Amino acid sequence: MYDSSDPRSRMAAAAKAPSISGHYTPAEYGLYxxxxxxxxxxxxxxxxxxxxxxxVAYSEAEPGAVLERKGQIDEYVLLLPDKGKGAVIDAPEGRTVAEGFSLVILPPGDTRIALPDGGRIARIFSTRSPDLVARCSNAASFAAEHPRIPPFEPWPEPPAGYRVRAYSLDIPKEPGRFGRIFRCTTLMVNYLDPQQGPRDVTKLSPHHHDDFEQGSLALDGAFTHHLRWPWTTDMTAWREDEHAYCKSPSLAVIPPPAIHTSRGMEEGLNQLVDIFSPPRADFSKQPGWVLNADAYPMPPEA
Incomplete structure (x- = not known):
């Protein structure tokens, strides 16, 4: 359910009713x-x-800090949210200098991220790396796979090959486009348009996903994540509504088929980044929404 001003209101699946069978899994929150x-x-x-x-690996770094990955199994995403605080990235094909306020896709293999000016960074990975998974604060919540989410399948490799790809986030808002969306073989990341001041409570966007989860990474401000699970004939499966107030930095993981919407709360900047793995086919089918679609093809079945 979207307000008519929301670009997602044009999507064909927007009015579908949620699936309401079986027991639900709870939302997860990382309050960094x-x-x-x-x-x-x-x-x-x-x-x-x-x-x-x-x-998500969210870091606060001093000037000169270095973060490395050896033998990384697949692509991952680096967010550099602060203007003036970039990174120098070494990968098998050479060196890339990424400016602050950018999104960078890093290839499999060995990578080194140097942060001359320090700052905040977020690295987003798939869960195919056991060493990273074991370090997550909520690893126990996923000791068993959540049954509503299909097994992970990566999207096709980029025709031009794996390499560091850096994209500026200094992209003006455009009517009809939803946020600033980028995808790779493992992830889709939507660096949402900045929200100044509290969100208009008459224009929220409660919706659900049948079979994929959503990560909502708060980088600035604060958000209330409103969640509601549909009732079923089995009352033992019911869950109470949640209205989770999360300051930044934080990560909310919203499971299917919870009906959800997030509301920016503070007077200044409220910045949210949505994460999906693998990429979403429905967003990818919207003309002009995925800003690097030319580099990453969709799978034939999508």
């Missing part, structure tokens, strides 16, 4: 602003939490 980090080094603190198919 009040939890201890999962990794602490002399120049970096990193918090890690996950959904079934993706995980």
């Amino acid at each position: 602003y009040e939890e201890d980090p999962q990794e602490t080094a002399a120049d970096t603190r990193t918090w890690m939490s996950r959904g079934q198919n993706f995980l």
Whole structure:
């Protein structure tokens, strides 16, 4: 259910009723602003939490910090949300300098991220790396796979090959386009248009997903995530509504088929980033929505 001003209101699936059979899994919250980090080094603190198919490693780094991955199994995404605080990235094909306020797709294999000016960064991975999965604060919640989510299948490899791909996030809002969406073989990331001040409570967007989860990473401000699970004939499966107030930085993992909408709460900037793994076919089919669609083909079945 979307307000008519929301670009998602044009999508054919917007009015579908949610699936309402079986028991539900709860939402997950990583409140990085009040939890201890999962990794602490002399120049970096990193918090890690996950959904079934993706995980987030959020770091606060001092100038000169370096983050490395050896033998990474698949592509991952780096977010550099602060203007003026970029990264120098070394990968098998060479060196890339990424400016602050950008989204970077990194290839499989060995990668090194140097942060000359420090700052906030978020790395988003699939859950195919056991070493990363084991460090997540909520690893126990996914000891068994959640049955409503199909097994992870990566999307096709980029025809031009794997390499570092850096994209500026300094993209003006465009009528009819929803946020700033990028995809790779493992992830779809929507760096939503900035929200200044509290969200209009008469223009919320309660909706659901049948068979995939959503991560909502709050980088600035605060959000209330409103969730409601449909009733079924089995009352033992019912869950109470949630109105989870999360400051930044934080990650909310919203499971299917919870009806959900998120509301920015603070007077200044409220910045949310939505995460899906694998990429969403419905968003990918919307003309002009995926800003790097030319680099990553859709699977034939999509």
